[in-house]
Amino acid sequence: MEIDHPRAHRSACLKITLGLLAIWFVVSFVGGILLRDLLDANLPSIGSAPFGFWIAQQGSIICFVLILIAYAVLMNRLDKQHGYREDK
Amino acid sequence: MAQGTLNFIFIGITFAVYITIAFRSRAASTKEYYIAGGGVSPFANGMATAADWMSAATFISMAGTVAITGYDASRFLMGWTGGFVLLTVLMVPYLRKFNKATVPDFVGDRYYSKVARGVAVVCAIFICMTYIMGQMRGVGVVFSQLFGIGIPAGVLMGAAIVLVYAGMGGMKGITYTQVAQYTVMAFSYTIPAIFIAMAMTGNVIPQLGLIGNYNLNGEVVPFLEKLNNINLELGFQEYTSGKMSTINMFCITAALMCGTAGLPHVIVRFFTVKDVKAVRKSACWTITFIAVIYLTAPTIGAFARVNLIENLHSTPYAEAPEWFSSFEKTGQMAWVDKNGDGAIQYFGPGKSNSNSNSVFIGSGPAYPGDDAPDSQRIGPQGQRLLANEADLSNPNELYFGNDIMVMANPYMAGLPMWVIALLMAGCIAAALSTAAGLLLVLSTSISHDLMKKIIKPDLSDREEVNYARFASFIGLAVAAYFGINPPSAFIAKTVAFAFGLAASSFFPTLLMGIFSKRVNREGGIAGMFCGIVFTSGYIIYFQFLGGKAEHLFFGITPEGIGFVGMFINFAVTFIVSAFTPRPPTDVQEMVENIHIPTGANETKQNDFEI
Structure with missing residues (x-):
């Protein structure tokens, strides 16, 4: 397939990257560190663990896995839309 | 059967497996030596990267750190996993597209300068050396306990094994051994956790046990409440709340994350897969395999503390x-x-x-x-x-x-003897896999980037690989020496150094090199230089020259200062680049090109039999 509009591909790629990094930042830094005490106090516990504590020790790691899966899926779809594929 | 015999059998079997794999997949060409031929499956590379990433210290000590400091230890849990998000979305797909064998290679080409390449080589060698010393010590300690030999003999034995398969097998040998090593590590880490979770909380899954109820001896209370009460009763801070300042916690976590994304031995692992698509897939596997261990560590820490x-x-x-x-x-x-x-x-x-x-x-x-x-x-x-x-x-x-x-x-927890034997095998797997991966980066930085690209450009490929083997021998000898005579206070402190250096030099320099067409040679070198000088100066002053805690910059301890150093690198690079000429057109084209996800193998590398 013809390879076209690398610029459009690049800006769409940047959007995906920044979007996922925003989630990454909110979960780990905002949820696990900056607003932890607020979350501990105001959100329901996960099992018997305070919400912020659980995010910092378990939830954030689970989110990282999901973020990377989302990255792979979204980027592969984007490449396909723009006609980038390895020739067999 | 005695515990000693059982340990011996378990470790004997695992070693036989590693050596067989290393022998069967030994490198036959330069490309196999450096990047395992570039055709490793994403799944296998994910396992290998996870084994490479988890060092003996992570494997043995991290759960203990969580047990002792509770919430505060989250900085390591998040820092050493979250870094992979940065690594995957910002670095490795682009560096893989660039299609070269080492990280200093990219720095040298992108900033079209031997000086930049030289600085990158020095950083890579320093980071690897710091790490590998601790690994050799870890192997030595476990061997000496197992066989009743002295630590020096244990260290030498470990060094000999690593030399055989890292030197001989190159990246290809290392990769497939690491796959086996990850398997051993994962089982030996999670099985004890499962047993203990069942005994203490009645939950088969340790992660659910952690947030579930404690019910031993007929007493049923939420597990973390029990742990908090014990801690308070004995005069510790509450387990689920920390005592570290928020800004320090933030900076250390950030420095560990950015440092992770700039560690050369992790980055090169992704050069071994087929193309950019495979890199993304491989990153998913890597983080999954790492998460298995990192999600278990806090549970082991908490259960073991109560126990x-x-x-x-x-x-x-x-x-x-x-x-x-x-x-x-x-x-x-x-x-x-x-x-x-x-x-x-x-x-x-x-x-x-x-x-x-x-x-x-x-x-x-x-x-x-x-x-x-x-x-x-x-x-x-x-x-x-x-x-x-x-x-x-x-x-x-x-x-x-x-x-x-x-x-x-x-x-x-009174677990059966074979679990203990498995754990011993796991510790050794953790140390060996990391040591081998580091040794490879160390030796290729010296042979490829220092000898071939800077000192002797007319080096043939066969000679280059021989240099690499020779450099691994020297590197191991130095590491073994420090493993036998550890500058113990020094090793613990240099971990801050390795991550600080990676966060303030490699991470920002690679990132700008990938995403900006405007940053140039002058900016890149000045930025790296300022970032490194600031970070290492700060660490040396507060770790080794006895700087007082009240003089810390906003109360940030040396572990977190790499994060500040990173911003200094960014700022200096942009300012200097703005006042100096644009990079040459071919470099600008190169930057354009690495953003196109296909054709990662078009720029053919020379591949020679060795």
């Missing part, structure tokens, strides 16, 4: 479990009977006015020599006596190292 306290606190020494004395022998645990009541007491800093809970004076336990009279070596209860003076400012009598939470865990 340890229930087993030992207020227990007369004479009735203490058998394993306690065996860890006394190795110096990993110690008891100083301060009040002379014959019972072990464990207290936190909250129980004294001195706000410390140190058992003795000095940084680690010291023992009288074998020639000392028995009265100096063996106490009235039969305990092993220390040469250190007791610290009488507080009532705490129990000393234990961070590694005890993993090493003593199966004993505390």
Whole structure:
């Protein structure tokens, strides 16, 4: 397939990257560190663990896995839309 | 069967597997030596990267750190996993497209400068060397315990094994051995956790046990509440709340994340897969495999802490479990009977006015020599006596190292002997896999980037690989020397150094090199230089020259300063680049090109048989 509009591909790629990094930042830094005490106090516990504590020790790691899966899926779809594929 | 024999069998079997794999997949060409031929499956590379990433220290000590500091240890849990998000979305797909064998290669080409390449080589060597010393020490300690030989002999034995398969097998040999090593590590880490979770909480899945109920001896309370109560009762801070300042916690986590994304031995692992699409897939596997261990670490830490306290606190020494004395022998645990009541007491800093809970004076336990009279070596209860003076400012009598939470865990929970043997094999796998990966980066940085690209450009490929093998030999010899004579205080402090350096040099320099067409040679070099000088200056001042805690910049400890150094690098690079000429057109084209996800193998590398 013809390879076209690398610029459009690049800006769409940047959007995906920044979007996922925003989630990454909110979960780990905002949820696990900056607003932890607020979350501990105001959100329901996960099992018997305070919400912020659980995010910092378990939830954030689970989110990282999901973020990377989302990255792979979204980027592969984007490449396909723009006609980038390895020739067999 | 004795525990010793069982350990021996388990480790013997795993070694036989590693060596067989290394032999069958030894490198036959330069491309196989550097990047395993570039055709490793994403799944296998994910496992190999996870094994490479988890060092002996992570494997043995991380759960202990969580157990002792509770919430505060989250900085390591998040820092060492979150870094992979940065690594995957910002770095490796683009560097893979660039299609070269090493990280300094990219720095040298993108900033079209031998100086930049040289700085990158020095950083890569320093980071690898720092790490590998600790690995060799870890191997030595485990071997000496297993075979009853001295630590020096244990270190040399480990070094010989690593040399065989890293030197001979190159990246290809290392990759497939690491796959086997990850498997051993994952089982040996999670199986004890599952057993203990079942015993303490009735939950098969440790992660659910952690947030579930504690129900041993008919008592049912939420597990974390139980842990908090124990901690408060004994004078520690509440387990689920930390005492570290928020800004420091933020900076350390960020420095560990950015450092992770800039570590050369992790980045090169992704050069071994087929194309950019495979890189993304491989990153998913990597983070999944790492998460298996990192999600288990906090559970082991929490369970082991409760177990340890229930087993030992207020227990007369004479009735203490058998394993306690065996860890006394190795110096990993110690008891100083301060009040002379014959019972072990464990207290936190909250129980004294001195706000410390140190058992003795000095940084680690010291023992009288074998020639000392028995009265100096063996106490009235039969305990092993220390040469250190007791610290009488507080009532705490129990000393234990961070590694005890993993090493003593199966004993505390009364698990079968084969679990302990498996754990030993896991420790060795963790140390060997990391040492081999680092050694490869170390040797290729020297042979490829230093010798071929800077000093002797007319080097043939065969000679280059021979240089790499020779460099691995020298690198291992140096690492083994420091493994035998550890500058112990130094090793612990240099971890801050390795991550600080990676966060303030490689991470920002690679990132700008990938995403900006405007940054140029002058900016890149000036930025790296300022970032490194600031970060290492700060660390050296506060770690080695006795800088006072009240002079810390916003209270940021040296572990977190790489994050500030990173911003200095960014700022200097942009400002200097703005006032100097644009990079040449071919470099600008190169930057355009690495953003196109296909054709990662079009720029053919020369590949020669060796």
